[in-house]
Amino acid sequence: MKIVNQSYRKKDAMQLVTGQPVYTDDLVPNDCLLVKVLRSPHANAIVESINTAIAAKVPDIEAIYTWEDVDQDGERCTYAGQTYPEPSPYDRLLLDRHVRFVGDIVAIVAGKTEKAVDKALSLIKVKYQLLDAVLDFRTALDNPVLVHPEDTWKAHCPVGADNKRNLCAHEVIEDGEVDKILAECDVVIDQTTHTKAVQQDMMEPFVTYCSIDTYGRLNILSSTQIVFHCRRIIANALHIPKTMVRVVKPRIGGGFGAKQSCVSEMYPAFVTWKTKKPSKMIFSRYECHIASSPRHEMEVRVRLGATKEGKIRAIDLYTLSNTGAYGEHGPTTVGLSGHKSIPLYRTEAFRFGFDVVYTNLQAAG
Structure with a gap:
């Protein structure tokens, strides 16, 4: 009875009441790559061609990835944070030539500055084959x-x-x-x-930071509700062993179920795994509304x-x-x-x- 009916201070109580940095982006170093994505303007389309040559020449751009960098016949996955085997169908590729809603991912851009990344995004040229869409x-x-x-x-x-x-x-x-x-x-x-x-519209947006540790593992710091599911999902999406992925979460600024799916994690994870350089992705408030969960x-x-x-x-x-x-x-x-x-x-x-x-x-x- 030394514990029952006694008051105990939470370990992070003073951090919270004094406003000390405890959230994902507060723990991210400044010298990491910034990741953003180009999104489809069409509800249903096939990417016929995509030209990233000019965008890749923008100073401070590290890498640009498209569907051509992902095996289109590879095993699909789900981003749902559920116990394995997931009831949700495996219907996702990290980058798919077939985009299925306005906001679907067309390309991933990683660079040293936000200005460079935004400029590169504007210079990517995409030709789409438009398809009829099911909207009702x-x-x-x-x-x-x-x-x-x-x-x-x-x-x-x-x-x-x-x-x-x-x-x-x-x-x-x-x-x-x-x-x-x-x-x-x-x-x-x-x-x-x-x-x-x-849309849940939690206070903290979707934020993920990725790095490679001493043992060559992909380390992920993310604002997520599903640490262990996130590990499996990312491994499946990148087609790498689960033993090579480690996920950590700090305190998150709200989730309400929105962060019970992997939303932002795969894209910086892919960049870091490919480049072996630290990277982060922060969803804008607009992206939180049009391309989350x-x-x-x-x-x-x-x-x-x-x-x-x-x-x-x-x-x-x-x-x-x-x-x-x-x-x-x-x-x-x-x-x-x-x-x-x-x-x-x-x-x-x-x-x-x-x-x-x-x-x-x-x-x-």
Whole structure:
């Protein structure tokens, strides 16, 4: 009982109340490379050609990487911070010739100054083959336009995913005779609710610093909620052994789930692994909004049957969820609409079905 009911000062209490540097960028040295990315202006396109020759000649530019630096037939990965094997499909390449939403990555630029990097970004010339886009998640399922037509797409868990149907996940579970009981109910309520995608907008943006240690390992300091998952994700994205990656997190300035996916880590990690030089990436507030990991947009239809006295007898719930261009957490977050709500009621029967669909919009998380 020396500890129970006693007050103990947190180890970082004085740092926090006195405003001492404790966040990621406060711990980053000044002489590292600055990493930024060129983003697609198109919702669905193939990069036909990309010319980086002039941009590479800008003074203080260290390196520029494009899809040509990544094996396009290599194994894909997911950026979702989930226990292995991840329910989310493996549908990502670190740099993909096929860009799938406005804001998708086209090129990585690393340089010694922000001015040089910004100038180089403006000098990269890209020619796109524009494709039709799926922008309404209500029309995504079995749409002739496929967000992920590639054969290297893979689902490691049986979540009902099918990239040839724009389907990230599908399931129907039920118990009891739902339709029969609903027909017998005195009152049946049938309502559809639409929840928009919502960005968490935490105080600290996505920040990552990378370096190579004495043993040749990739060391990553990042504002992340998923240290150990981040290690696996980065190793998969770079196609290197997990033993060569170490991830550390300082105190983070908010996450709220947005930092439960790898958002900024892969790009400076790739630069540092290639150049063996320290690098960092800081998302602008604009990038945090247009290319991170917002809440999934959902449309939920609920049919609820009850007696005149108000006793709920049956619930029939169907959720359509928009995972965007990539499937991060798509198969799991949808369960919050049914798996976590239906058990709150003692019913005679229930049904919960869902479809999580791909669209050419920012990936959710």
